[in-house]
Amino acid sequence: MELRVEGLVKRYGATPALDGVSFTAESGRTLAILGPSGCGKTTLLKVIAGLLEPDAGRVYFDGRAVTGLSPQNRKVGYVFQSLALFPHMKVRDNIAFPLDARGYSYKEIQTRVRQAVDLTRLQSLEERYPRELSGGQQQRVALARAIVAEAELLLLDEPLASLDTPLRASLLAEIKRVQEDIGITTLYVTHDQGEAFSVGHKLMVMIDGKVEASGDPFRLYAEPPTSRVATFLGFTNRLRAKVLKESTDYVEVQACGGILPVPRRKTRDVGKELQILFRPESAELSLKREKPSQLEGVLKSLLFQGRNLRARVMTEQGEIEATVARPERYREFLGLLGARTYVDLTVEEAVVA
Amino acid sequence: MSGGRSGRGRSKAPRVSIVKVLCLAILGFLFLAPLINVVQGASAESLAQLLADPYILKVIANTFLQAGLSTLPAVLAAIPLAYFFARYEFRLSTIARAILLAPFFAPAFAAAQAFLIVYGRRGVVNTFLMGLLHLTEPPLSLLYSMEAVVLAHVFYYVPVAFTALEAGFTSIDQDLIDAARSLGASEWKTFRKVMLPQLIPSLAASGILIFIYSFLTFATPLLIGGSFTTLEVATYFYWSKFGGWTTAKTLSVLQLGLNLIFVLAIFLARERVFQPRMVAKAGGLKRSRLNLLRGGLGAKALALYALALLAFEGLPIYFIFASGFAGSFYLIFPIGASLESFQRLFSFDFGTRVTVWDSMGQSIAIAAVAALLSVSASLVTAYSIVYSKGRARSVLSAATSAPLAVSHVALAMGLYAVYGAGVLHLYGRWEFLALSHLVLIYPLATRLIESALMRVDPDLVDASLTGGASRLYTFLRVELPLIGPSILAASLIAFASSIGEFTFALVFTTGTLQTMPVSVERLIDFRQIGLASAMTSLLLTVIFISALAANLLARKGLGGISYGA
Numbered sequence: 001m002e003l004r005v006e007g008l009v010k011r012y013g014a015t016p017a018l019d020g021v022s023f024t025a026e027s028g029r030t031l032a033i034l035g036p037s038g039c040g041k042t043t044l045l046k047v048i049a050g051l052l053e054p055d056a057g058r059v060y061f062d063g064r065a066v067t068g069l070s071p072q073n074r075k076v077g078y079v080f081q082s083l084a085l086f087p088h089m090k091v092r093d094n095i096a097f098p099l100d101a102r103g104y105s106y107k108e109i110q111t112r113v114r115q116a117v118d119l120t121r122l123q124s125l126e127e128r129y130p131r132e133l134s135g136g137q138q139q140r141v142a143l144a145r146a147i148v149a150e151a152e153l154l155l156l157d158e159p160l161a162s163l164d165t166p167l168r169a170s171l172l173a174e175i176k177r178v179q180e181d182i183g184i185t186t187l188y189v190t191h192d193q194g195e196a197f198s199v200g201h202k203l204m205v206m207i208d209g210k211v212e213a214s215g216d217p218f219r220l221y222a223e224p225p226t227s228r229v230a231t232f233l234g235f236t237n238r239l240r241a242k243v244l245k246e247s248t249d250y251v252e253v254q255a256c257g258g259i260l261p262v263p264r265r266k267t268r269d270v271g272k273e274l275q276i277l278f279r280p281e282s283a284e285l286s287l288k289r290e291k292p293s294q295l296e297g298v299l300k301s302l303l304f305q306g307r308n309l310r311a312r313v314m315t316e317q318g319e320i321e322a323t324v325a326r327p328e329r330y331r332e333f334l335g336l337l338g339a340r341t342y343v344d345l346t347v348e349e350a351v352v353a
Numbered sequence: 354m355s356g357g358r359s360g361r362g363r364s365k366a367p368r369v370s371i372v373k374v375l376c377l378a379i380l381g382f383l384f385l386a387p388l389i390n391v392v393q394g395a396s397a398e399s400l401a402q403l404l405a406d407p408y409i410l411k412v413i414a415n416t417f418l419q420a421g422l423s424t425l426p427a428v429l430a431a432i433p434l435a436y437f438f439a440r441y442e443f444r445l446s447t448i449a450r451a452i453l454l455a456p457f458f459a460p461a462f463a464a465a466q467a468f469l470i471v472y473g474r475r476g477v478v479n480t481f482l483m484g485l486l487h488l489t490e491p492p493l494s495l496l497y498s499m500e501a502v503v504l505a506h507v508f509y510y511v512p513v514a515f516t517a518l519e520a521g522f523t524s525i526d527q528d529l530i531d532a533a534r535s536l537g538a539s540e541w542k543t544f545r546k547v548m549l550p551q552l553i554p555s556l557a558a559s560g561i562l563i564f565i566y567s568f569l570t571f572a573t574p575l576l577i578g579g580s581f582t583t584l585e586v587a588t589y590f591y592w593s594k595f596g597g598w599t600t601a602k603t604l605s606v607l608q609l610g611l612n613l614i615f616v617l618a619i620f621l622a623r624e625r626v627f628q629p630r631m632v633a634k635a636g637g638l639k640r641s642r643l644n645l646l647r648g649g650l651g652a653k654a655l656a657l658y659a660l661a662l663l664a665f666e667g668l669p670i671y672f673i674f675a676s677g678f679a680g681s682f683y684l685i686f687p688i689g690a691s692l693e694s695f696q697r698l699f700s701f702d703f704g705t706r707v708t709v710w711d712s713m714g715q716s717i718a719i720a721a722v723a724a725l726l727s728v729s730a731s732l733v734t735a736y737s738i739v740y741s742k743g744r745a746r747s748v749l750s751a752a753t754s755a756p757l758a759v760s761h762v763a764l765a766m767g768l769y770a771v772y773g774a775g776v777l778h779l780y781g782r783w784e785f786l787a788l789s790h791l792v793l794i795y796p797l798a799t800r801l802i803e804s805a806l807m808r809v810d811p812d813l814v815d816a817s818l819t820g821g822a823s824r825l826y827t828f829l830r831v832e833l834p835l836i837g838p839s840i841l842a843a844s845l846i847a848f849a850s851s852i853g854e855f856t857f858a859l860v861f862t863t864g865t866l867q868t869m870p871v872s873v874e875r876l877i878d879f880r881q882i883g884l885a886s887a888m889t890s891l892l893l894t895v896i897f898i899s900a901l902a903a904n905l906l907a908r909k910g911l912g913g914i915s916y917g918a
C-alpha cells in the first residue's frame with residue numbers, strides 16, 4: 001500500500017508538533033523517519049494511525065483519503081515505543097488480540113497466530129505473560145501483534161529505544177527480515193542515525209515538525225541538503241571561508257590559515273564568503289605543516305572515547321573538533337596541549353553551503 | 354515520546370459523549386435535584402430571622418471554632434507520626450499502621466461511642482483513676498462539651514492527616530536529604546529546611562479536608578456534644594424535631610454558602626499552596642531500620658511519641674470490642690470474656706417492629722445495593738472524567754467531588770423531598786436508604802476508580818484501537834480487566850461506608866427500617882452499653898475486614914499487575 005500524507009498540521013497549544021508535513025511512502029518499502037526527540041515523529045504516527053485528529057491536512061492509503069476514519073478501520077500495525085503489550089494477557093492472547101477484535105474465526109486465529117509466532121520466532125513462549133519475557137522477546141511480541149491481522153501499513157515508533165545496545169543490531173536485522181518477508185509498507189521512526197540509515201530504503205529527516213530533507217540514505221549522509229540537516233547528521237564543525245579563485249570543478253577558498261579546493265556545485269563570486277560544514281571524522285589532526293590546505297590552530301583539549309580520540313583545536317574562527325588517527329597515541333598527544341597544530345580536512349566529505 | 358502530554362484527552366475516544374451524558378444524568382439525579390430542592394425551599398425572610406438570632410450566630414461561631422480547633426491538633430499531631438513511619442522501618446510496622454488507620458475506617462458514631470466507653474463518667478479512664486486514687490466519685494467529666502467533640506475529632510482525623518503526610522514524606526527525593534546532610538545540615542535542620550517545605554501541599558490538602566469534615570460533623574456532637582451544637586445538628590433539630598422545613602432549608606443554604614467560601618478560597622490559593630515546591634525525581638525516601646538501642650535521642654523520642662499516639666488511636670477501638678465481650682460494663686478487660694452481651698443482643702426488644710436480625714439484614718441489603726450501584730455509576734463517571742479534555746475535565750472532576758463537601762442533613766432533606774415524598778414516595782423503604790447512601794458513596798468510589806483508570810497506560814488503549822477493536826471492546830478487554838482489583842476494592846470500601854453510615858440512617862429510620870448504626874444509637878439511649886458495644890463490634894469486624902481486603906486488592910492492582918511501561 002502506498003501512503004501519502006499532505007500538509008499535516010497538529011498543534012498542542014501554540015507550538016505545532018506537525019507543521020505542514022507532506023511525503024509519500026512507497027508501497028512495500030521502509031521509510032525511516034529520523035529526527036531529534038520532540039520533533040513530532042510520534043505525533044505523525046498517531047495521526048496516520050487515526051489516534052489523533054490533525055488540525056489540517058490529509059492522509060491517503062493507496063490514494064483513498066482516510067482522514068476521519070477511526071483507528072479500528074485503518075488496518076495499521078503499530079509498535080509503540082512503550083510496546084504497550086497487554087500485561088494481563090499471555091503472549092498468545094496479545095498476538096491474537098487484533099484477530100479477536102476483528103471477529104476472525106477460531107480456526108483462522110489459530111493459523112494466523114501460528115504464522116506470526118513462526119515469523120517472529122516466538123515458539124515456546126506463547127503461554128508466558130509479557131512480564132516474564134526479556135526486552136527483546138517483548139519487542140518481537142509487539143511486532144507479531146502488529147502484523148498478525150494483515151495490516152497494510154506498519155508503524156514502528158522507536159522500537160529499539162528500550163533495549164541494550166548489543167541486542168539492537170540483531171533485532172534491527174529481525175525487523176528488516178520480517179518487513180521484507182511480508183513486504184509491508186513501513187514507517188520506522190527513530191532518533192538514532194545508525195538505525196535510520198540501516199533500516200530505511202528511503203530516509204526522511206524531521207526537525208521541529210517539518211520535513212527537512214528526504215531521499216536516498218547514502219546521498220543524505222554524504223550531502224545533507226540544508227545546514228540544519230547537516231548539523232543534525234553530525235556535521236558539527238562550521239567554518240567561514242573566503243572565495244579566492246573559481247575553476248570548472250573547484251573553488252579555491254581560504255579559511256583559518258589554509259587554502260583549500262572545495263567542490264564547485266554552483267557559481268561563486270570571488271571575494272564572497274561561503275560556509276564549510278564537516279564531521280570531526282573528516283578532519284585529521286597533524287603536528288606538521290605538510291600542505292597548504294591544512295587549517296591552523298592551537299590544540300586545546302583531547303577527549304579519549306575508546307575507539308576514537310578527538311581533539312579540540314582553537315582556530316581563528318573558534319574551536320573545531322578533529323580526529324587523531326591513532327587513539328593509542330593519546331599520552332603522546334597530551335604533552336602537546338597548547339602547541340600549534342594543523343588539521344587535514346577531507347574536502348570531498350564536507351558540505352559547502 | 355514526543356508531542357504534548359495533555360493527558361488522556363489527546364487520544365481519540367469516540368462515543369465518549371454518550372457516556373458523558375449518562376454521567377451528567379447521574380449527577381443531576383443523585384445530587385443536583387435534591388440540592389436544588391433545598392435551595393428552592395429556603396427563604397430570604399427566614400435567613401434574615403436566623404441571622405438576627407443570637408443562638409444561631411453562636412451555633413455558627415461554634416461550628417467554625419470546633420472545626421478549627423479539631424484541624425490544627427490533628428494535623429500537627431500527625432506530622433511527627435508520619436515522619437516516624439516514613440523514615441523508619443521496624444517489626445510490626447504494618448500492624449501499627451493498620452491500628453493507626455482503623456479509626457478512620459470506623460463509622461463516626463463508633464468514634465463517639467468509643468469515647469463514651471473510654472472517657473465517660475463511668476468510663477475506663479475514670480474507673481481506672483478511681484481505683485488508683487481511691488476516689489468515690491469519677492474525677493474527670495469530659496463528655497457532653499465542645500472539648501469532647503474536638504478530642505473525638507482529633508482521634509478520628511489524625512489517621513487522615515497521617516495517611517496524606519506519610520505519602521508526602523515518602524515521596525520526597527532521598528537525594529535531596531542526602532545532599533542536605535552531606536552539606537552539613539543536622540537531621541532537625543534537614544527536616545525543617547528541606548522536607549517540611551515540600552510537605553506543604555500534603556499539609557494543606559489534609560488540613561482542608563479535616564476542616565470540611567469537622568465543619569460538617571453530625572454524629573459526634575449529637576452523641577457526645579451535649580448542649581454544644583453545630584450547624585448540622587441544629588439543622589437536623591429544626592427539621593425533625595420542630596418541623597421547620599423553611600428554617601432548616603435556609604440554615605442548609607447558609608451552611609452551603611459558608612462552604613462555598615472555603616471552596617473558593619481553596620481554588621484561589623491552589624496555585625500557591627498545591628504546586629510542589631520543586632520537581633523531585635521519582636526517587637522517594639529510603640526507610641532505615643529503627644534501632645532503639647543505637648539510635649539517637651530524636652529516634653527514641655519519636656518512637657515514644659508514636660507509641661503514645663498508637664495508644665490514643667488504638668485503645669478506644671479496642672475498648673469497644675472489650676466492652677462487647679465483657680460480662681458487664683465495668684469488666685472492661687476481657688478476663689473471662691463472654692458472649693453474654695451477644696446472646697442478649699439477639700433477643701433485645703427495641704419496642705418497634707424491628708428485631709436485631711432485621712436490622713442486620715437491612716444493613717447488609719442496603720450496603721450491598723448501594724455499593725453495587727455506586728460502583729457502576731462511578732465507573733461511568735470516572736471514564737468520562739479520564740477521557741475528557743481541559744476544562745470539561747476539571748468541571749466534571751469538581752462536580753463529582755462536590756458532594757463530599759455538602760452537608761448530609763441538607764442532602765437528606767433534598768432526597769426526602771424529591772424521592773422520599775412526592776410521586777415516588779420511597780420514604781420508609783430500604784431502597785430509599787440505599788439510594789441516599791449511593792449519593793454519599795458515589796464521590797469516594799469515583800475517586801478510587803478514577804485514579805485506577807488514570808494509571809492504565811494510554812498506549813494500551815491506542816494499541817487496542819489500532820488493533821481493530823472498538824472503544825467498547827477496548828474498555829471491556831483492556832481497561833476493565835486492568836482496573837478489576839481496584840473496582841473490587843472500591844466496592845468493598847463502598848460497602849463498608851454504607852453499612853456504617855449514621856446520618857441518613859438516623860434521619861430516615863422508621864418503625865420498620867432501622868440499620869445497625871441506628872440500633873446502636875437506640876441501645877445507647879436505653880443505656881445498654883454492653884449490647885451497643887457488641888453490635889458495634891460486629892459492625893466493625895465487617896468494616897475492618899472489608900477495608901483490609903480493599904487494601905490488599907489495591908496493592909495487588911499496583912504491584913502484581915504492571916499497568917504497562
